[in-house]
Amino acid sequence: MLFILGVTFIWLYVDGMLWQSAYLVLLIFGIPGVTYFAQTSLRRARSKVIDPGEDIHISVRNLVKIYDWPGRISRQWNSGLHIREHLGLKNEYHSLRDFVNVLWQFGLLLFGIYFTWFFIDSRLWIFLFSFAIYGTILSLWRKVRQYLYFRFADSKTVQYANRIIFWAIPPVILFILFRRMDNTGLVGIVGVIWAFCIAVYISPQYLYEREINIERIKGRFAGLRRSWFRLVKSIPLVGKQRKPFKALRGVSFEIRTGMSGLLGPNGAGKSTLMRIICGILEQSYGSIWINGLDTRIYREELQSLIGFLPQEFGTYENMSSWEFLDYQAILKGITDTTLRNERLEYVLKAVHMYERKDDKIGSFSGGMKQRIGIALILLHLPRILVVDEPTTGLDPRERIRFRNLLVELSRDRIVIFSTHIIEDISSSCSQVVVINKGDLKYFGDPVDMVDMAAGKVWQFHIDRSAFEKVLDKTMVVHHIQDGDKIQVRYLSSGSPYEGAVQVEPNLEDAYLCLLKNMENEGASTCTK
Numbered sequence: 001m002l003f004i005l006g007v008t009f010i011w012l013y014v015d016g017m018l019w020q021s022a023y024l025v026l027l028i029f030g031i032p033g034v035t036y037f038a039q040t041s042l043r044r045a046r047s048k049v050i051d052p053g054e055d056i057h058i059s060v061r062n063l064v065k066i067y068d069w070p071g072r073i074s075r076q077w078n079s080g081l082h083i084r085e086h087l088g089l090k091n092e093y094h095s096l097r098d099f100v101n102v103l104w105q106f107g108l109l110l111f112g113i114y115f116t117w118f119f120i121d122s123r124l125w126i127f128l129f130s131f132a133i134y135g136t137i138l139s140l141w142r143k144v145r146q147y148l149y150f151r152f153a154d155s156k157t158v159q160y161a162n163r164i165i166f167w168a169i170p171p172v173i174l175f176i177l178f179r180r181m182d183n184t185g186l187v188g189i190v191g192v193i194w195a196f197c198i199a200v201y202i203s204p205q206y207l208y209e210r211e212i213n214i215e216r217i218k219g220r221f222a223g224l225r226r227s228w229f230r231l232v233k234s235i236p237l238v239g240k241q242r243k244p245f246k247a248l249r250g251v252s253f254e255i256r257t258g259m260s261g262l263l264g265p266n267g268a269g270k271s272t273l274m275r276i277i278c279g280i281l282e283q284s285y286g287s288i289w290i291n292g293l294d295t296r297i298y299r300e301e302l303q304s305l306i307g308f309l310p311q312e313f314g315t316y317e318n319m320s321s322w323e324f325l326d327y328q329a330i331l332k333g334i335t336d337t338t339l340r341n342e343r344l345e346y347v348l349k350a351v352h353m354y355e356r357k358d359d360k361i362g363s364f365s366g367g368m369k370q371r372i373g374i375a376l377i378l379l380h381l382p383r384i385l386v387v388d389e390p391t392t393g394l395d396p397r398e399r400i401r402f403r404n405l406l407v408e409l410s411r412d413r414i415v416i417f418s419t420h421i422i423e424d425i426s427s428s429c430s431q432v433v434v435i436n437k438g439d440l441k442y443f444g445d446p447v448d449m450v451d452m453a454a455g456k457v458w459q460f461h462i463d464r465s466a467f468e469k470v471l472d473k474t475m476v477v478h479h480i481q482d483g484d485k486i487q488v489r490y491l492s493s494g495s496p497y498e499g500a501v502q503v504e505p506n507l508e509d510a511y512l513c514l515l516k517n518m519e520n521e522g523a524s525t526c527t528k
Helices: 002-013 017-042 072-086 096-119 123-151 156-180 184-210 222-233 270-277 299-305 321-331 337-350 366-377 396-409 422-428 446-451 464-469 507-519
Strands: 057-067 245-256 258-263 285-290 306-309 384-388 414-418 431-436 439-444 457-462 476-482 485-491
Touching: 002 017, 057 270, 096 123, 123 156, 156 184, 184 222, 245 270, 245 285, 245 414, 245 431, 258 270, 258 422, 270 306, 270 384, 270 414, 299 306, 306 366, 321 337, 321 366, 337 366, 366 384, 366 396, 384 396, 396 414, 396 422, 414 422, 422 507, 431 446, 431 507, 439 446, 439 507, 446 507, 457 464, 464 485, 476 507, 485 507
Parallel strands: 245 439, 258 414, 258 431, 306 384, 384 414
Antiparallel strands: 057 245, 057 285, 431 439, 457 485, 476 485
């Protein structure tokens, strides 16, 4: 209906074919665009998107996350080339016959040179076409270079020719422009800008291919070189070239109501996984389903079900816990005073901080501040809590209190709990997910995970000299001085040392077993 009214208005009140065409194109693209924007903007979190009486569960299927991946447009643009490569149809120039299909490009280049520098008189067009000629020469030279590299592998002559063509053609073109134009200053400025653009073009490739750390550059003019590379890397699109990094590699598991632990070393992909579940990051491949709803499609609607507590979060130290939570509740849209007071009382009692509601947050210990963080994400009554290493830096007593709090909250919720402390997992989680270098190493019951290390854990005493020379240090779980000898707990499929006895494994042994099995292929380590 809007389209018909728009066309009628254009026909009756807009004069001129050009303006009518312009407004018609604007109408064709504008109505769907505005409609999509309005529908997307009106989407918001809805707590009843899933029946409150229905048990909550999360299904992660073949999840892949690639950082510094080319954008969607670039991937679509290059998809045809990738398909041709898989089909064996890649354009390769290994013989003169391969140039038959591109001979017209060489002819077009010769015509462009003649037309630009010997036919037209307009200085502006000579200036513009000169850049087009330079780009065309480089494009055709890549094809010739591929043929020459194939015929003459590692040829120094081809390498020198490549440098000459890349660097010598711009001065030649500038000399021609100098001869055709009277404005010497303009040609000089163009030359400086051209040289700067070439330097900006090749510098990121130099850093990218050699994986150079700018801050570690030393030698002559090191400070000047570091400043230049920092300038280049700050240029959008051109300077920020990075190799794609796969943080998650086809991770799949299912989590139900209760407390689930997430284990893995630094850089394993734990934080990436949690942020994708929370909708902060978008996965590259795979899917996450919450009670059958795809989080990519229902991202906004599912936000009310999820509460995320990062490892570090900010608070207002000069506010009391009640004032801070009251302010945050207003920001979350809880504007009714009665409802807001009831919600604040509920969350403070849930985290056992109601008696300290009038105390300043700045006076709280680390564990108390973490409890305020939990109270903050409980304000909208989420059914999924994702907590990133909350017990880091807490003393043992505070850590136990906070861990017990999460267990209480997990009775009718899913709590995903990331930590480096094995004891927190073994004493509180009914499920454990182990990730290392983006790969899922284990998912299941912690007790079953311990059984995987059965028969692989040894304990023995050894001399100090033998400890330094004989043992593989990467397989030592821990060691302690015991008189003149060292008592060692060790991972191995067979007896690692004379007098070694098998001992009962624990979760820490099984966790290290999984990591060693991946990092030391072929070593005597644990297998599932």
